[in-house]
Amino acid sequence: MLVRAFIPAHITAFFFPRFHEDPLKAGSLGAGVNLDRGTNVFVVTEKGVKRHIRVAFNGKPVKKSTARISYSVAEEIIPPEFRGNVEIWQYFDFPNGHGFGNSAGGALGTALALAYAFKNKTLLQASQVAHKHEVINGGGLGDVIAQLHGGIEMRVKAGCPGIGIVDNIFFEDYRVLAIPFGRLSTKEILKGDIIRKIEVNGKQALERLKKKPTPENMMYLAREFAESTGLMEGELLEIARELDRVLRLPSSMVMLGKSIFALLREDEVSGVKEVLSDLSIEKYAICGIYNSRPEVGRWTG
């Protein structure tokens, strides 16, 4: 049986973490946007005599130590009595570690595709397994639940799906510019001094977005958060300022990656492409907003 799950890439606009000893209650609050590109997970199950699980990233098989989260999710969802081969092929549209939620995309895609294949867990039960291993292994705090809801999302209560609460903001006609420049270690930032600023400014931004829940307000708050916390600086800030010259809404930094994103209308696309060309930036994507739950189903090609 071949099952495919599509999980949108998720960009966090602003956030603050909620740590908790119970990983199901840990999470993050804030806001962000889900893209119509992201992670495709294909799961092949075949009965046999021995239980054997394999994971591959972008077509290349990876060791357990490299795909710890996906292996843990698979072990927990595949029924203990199952014997046979399970292959989990994960394909990512964005580079790893750049803030597009690949880790959660792989975890959630694996969980949903396996739950669909084995029909043994519900949507929330499977998503909770993905969330738990993401948190335990430091993959992320809020991506799984955000990706499960799609759209432009606002995390108003922290925790796994079924405990945390995600709201959605109505939007119209926006496209998303996404420019991945480099990796950033979420773990290190969450350990550093900057965490205090993230907590105070993230909380403020969320309160202000709740009062005026629009995509435009989210972008103003995102940029203010990115600059006021000191996370967005140097080259990233310079590029954002160049982009702002041709955009109606401020661009901002992807939390947490060395990446930039912006919401734009169709009539802003050509101006953006010119600026990027002038800056010799070639790797970027202009995507749609993915406004649904993840897709899961039998794959017939």
Add this chain to the structure above:
Amino acid sequence: MLVRAFIPAHITAFFFPRFHEDPLKAGSLGAGVNLDRGTNVFVVTEKGVKRHIRVAFNGKPVKKSTARISYSVAEEIIPPEFRGNVEIWQYFDFPNGHGFGNSAGGALGTALALAYAFKNKTLLQASQVAHKHEVINGGGLGDVIAQLHGGIEMRVKAGCPGIGIVDNIFFEDYRVLAIPFGRLSTKEILKGDIIRKIEVNGKQALERLKKKPTPENMMYLAREFAESTGLMEGELLEIARELDRVLRLPSSMVMLGKSIFALLREDEVSGVKEVLSDLSIEKYAICGIYNSRPEVGRWTG
């Protein structure tokens, strides 16, 4: 501006109510299925000098007393300072009062279309307004939150969207047979002696579905609930037994309408049509399962 919202028809398979003086905490627990037919709501907004709201059902304008829920939802979502005309056109694929969630479909469709038009409330905020007026006016307890999630749903915590919790069960290839026979007063049944049985048997059914969350199990539990509570009897039960002869899974009663539903595979469709023809039943629908959130967007025709 013309905005359209599609809200799936929702069939409850089994349930038990949770009354609460706060309508946002009232709701129902249980399970059910959302159909790819249901309620289409078209909202037209036009600025003017006077505030004027009109509601129409299936093309016919209706009085405030007939569409109390929709008018209340509209008054709460349209910004107080708005002046002009707002027309709310609701079209129903199933007859009213037969257990297909038309009331909640109209309320939620109105709420989402208006929130989209005015961009002043989030998805959860708008849905809560729909839930609240449904509960206050006795329209229903669990339809709004079930319709918001789509698919085959399991309400595991009662309340409005953002408070209640809905889980989804994975399914494959099922279609839904829906036969509306007549009206049934939810209010009267919830006041009667039968309520005690509904509470005990509904709770048991939910516990058993949580342990084995499959569409097949839901149908066995639905039928057991329908018969053991005494809700399904007489002609309805006779027709269900006729249908069962050509179905793999038991058919059951729509809660709460004088209506029957069943899950079936493509290869069961012709047998079902024969039985219905033998029984001289002409009004029925064979639909798909609607497995997404409601659709909301600008309508361009």
